[in-house]
């Protein structure tokens with residue numbers, strides 16, 4: 240069966256936009272229908288407008304599509320609009336698309352804090368989609384809505400935290416140090432003279448995002464499905480670094496549990512291996528077979544070797560061991576432009592289709 244839903248991509252020429260194109264090229268439900276970018280790109284065929292940086296070529300059916308301005312009228316036929324827009328412009332453009340009754344899956348930070356906008360990592364909290372009827376009522380919309388996905392680093396962190404919270408109850412403290420790939424900064428991103436032979440111990444706004452987004456994602460939706468209650472009992476402290484890796488964010492995590500005695504490393508590994516999410520239960524096309532892959536090797540995960548496991552839609556965890564200061568520590572890896580960005584939006588949209596929201 241050919242795909243039945245028409246998809247638009249905003250910011251289609253950028254790092255996240257290119258990933259959307261690859262993920263949707265042969266998708267069974269969504270067909271790429273319209274591409275949007277800035278006025279620098281609008282009017283050009285896609286292959287001329289973009290600086291293609293992916294290892295697979297531009298899909299044939301996309302190469303010659305003419306890039307449009309990001310205005311809602313140009314996307315009115317789309318059943319779903321995926322946005323990889325720069326945060327400087329995403330606020331106004333995505334709001335205009337919402338007001339035009341369109342369905343928007345955003346990667347930008349602009350609406351993540353909005354109390355009526357779900358912040359969803361598709362292998363963690365798709366239950367938060369239940370707020371959509373409330374959001375539609377607020378904006379008097381019949382079919383449109385907006386959902387954001389999390390910052391790429393937050394996305395990697397919350398998947399194992401969710402597995403541990405489900406298995407062992409509330410987390411007390413979480414300390415995380417990131418080693419983030421340069422593709423996380425978009426294109427052209429970090430200048431080569433800043434990053435080759437170097438580590439940059441600062442990424443603007445990133446630590447704050449990891450610290451508060453985690454609490455909204457792992458928190459509850461109230462019984463009337465009209466408001467989120469962020470976690471109150473867990474404290475998160477993040478330190479973010481940019482490293483000379485192309486794709487894949489690696490993180491060192493140490494954490495403590497509220498319960499005593501704390502679980503042992505083998506209990507933690509089992510809980511992560513056993514963890515399943517709603518997207519898997521619903522049989523969504525892009526859902527990973529394993530939401531968390533636990534490695535046994537002492538020197539894994541590594542970005543070059545592990546970022547494409549499960550098509551980049553999983554989080555790989557290794558080196559689970561006792562921590563002398565908190566309870567447990569481990570290393571994790573997430574593909575920042577797949578599960579950390581475009582892959583989250585696509586899987587969120589598949590879940591929304593399965594739930595009859597699109």
Ligand SMILES: NC(=O)c1ccc[n+]([C@@H]2O[C@H](COP(=O)([O-])OP(=O)(O)OC[C@H]3O[C@@H](n4cnc5c(N)ncnc54)[C@H](OP(=O)(O)O)[C@@H]3O)[C@@H](O)[C@H]2O)c1
Pocket residue numbers: 249250251252253254255256275276277278279280281288309323324325326328329346347348389390391422423424425426427575576579580
């Ligand atoms: N890279 C990641 O790993 C990652 C992960 C999670 C979230 N995000 C978020 O995803 C978004 C996109 O990131 P990115 O890394 O893909 O950035 P990027 O490579 O810089 O791409 C930005 C896109 O926005 C478009 N754009 C810029 N100004 C515009 C305007 N005035 N009107 C319409 N379109 C405009 C650009 O089009 P032109 O080519 O025409 O300029 C381009 O398509 C950002 O909000 C970012 O924070 C990124």
